[in-house]
Amino acid sequence: MAHLFTADNLISFVVLVVLEIVLGIDNVIFVSIILNRLPESLRKKGRLIWMFTGIGVRSLLLFALKWLLEQKGKPVFSIGDKGFDLASLVMLGGGIFLIYKTVMEIHHKLEGEEEHTKGKGAQLTLGKAVMQIILIDMVFSFDSIITAGGTAKHIEIMIAAVVIAMIVMFLFSGNIASFIQKHPTIKMLALSFLVMIGFILLVEGWDSERAHDLHLKNYAYFAMAFSFLVELLNMKLRKKTEAPVRLKDSGPEKTDTAQDA
Template structure:
């Protein structure tokens, strides 16, 4: 109890908490986009439940991983080395790592899954007549509730480990990490339904979001091989793309309003 009170009165602890919340929210965007796209493929009465279950499992998983913080940190220790001498960069360092930790392997597996899933969804979006897939009433490829939850859990694991390792790099206080995770997941719960509705109502946003997932998957694979792409570049590119798409949406809505107004005037003239 004394430790908690000391943290509550420590400005440095509050600064670490707020910084962690911001970082966790940014890192959680990837997870939330994936959950939104996948849940939108379910029947309407199951979509909100899938989002709630997926985000709830993300909270449970992150809190459980925080309780095993020493084990999570140990995941960064190499488990095997291929012993391959790769090309060197301009500083004389290897351009990729040949020693792999469990974290590297998890990131590579998660990245491959994201690339495969995003590519598959892009194919379904572009193909008007998917073959070999169960279809819903709108002609979209459907997934079962269990399959959706299983895929969400698999990605939750990857994003949770990355999230926890980021938190460890910011502070040594587990209570601060847990509080930041709880606040972040609460924000995700509030944002999940509006984001899913927005993505579902704007088909071009679906393609943009799938492009984000494809890029994130490639970054995870690169990170697993020791090629670290600064996250700032990734999120700046995502923000720029989202800004351009926002302008497109506003332009389309403006044109639609003008067209409807013109048609209304023409109908009145005919009368």
């Protein structure tokens, strides 16, 4: 056990925790938007489930890291001369799922759904929310697991870093979710960011080496950070008397708004 507490291992542990948190930003944004569809009484429970399932999924993938790396380049099936290995299929499926869910969320917030306009409400159930979170968490885990394998040498350090990173993300996810919910323009920026991430996953699934050479995620993160900073300046300079844009929402809040009108 003492061999884990060398200077190199401690440095790799700290670096890995930071990298896991950075790589988990898009995951936190997706989870925050999904959990905001739950009744308020279930959101904390949903975040707890996400934290434990996230730790579980990443830990299992870490134990299977060697096997996963061995599958790289081994096509499950081929279309013409193009072969698709396990990682490619996960990336393609995850990209399609993320784009679909994000576009549906944008539609829901801007256009609304017929049952919402009739006041019935259609909040997401806890079971459906957890299933969606687990599915997308598996996709987002691939980047973090590969990063862990390239940064640390011992599985114990990898798992410890993943656990710490998930706890940090859990502690801040509530504040992020609340902030996104209160500021419609930030929410639309976050949804746009998720569409970009979904597209990048499709590119990575189709040609991972080419996507890696292009550093697509770096451009996406930079664009999102720049847009976020610009919007923060807009929020600071915006007149206090100016009414914010209101996105359509489900549940009691919309009913109360309708009654007030």
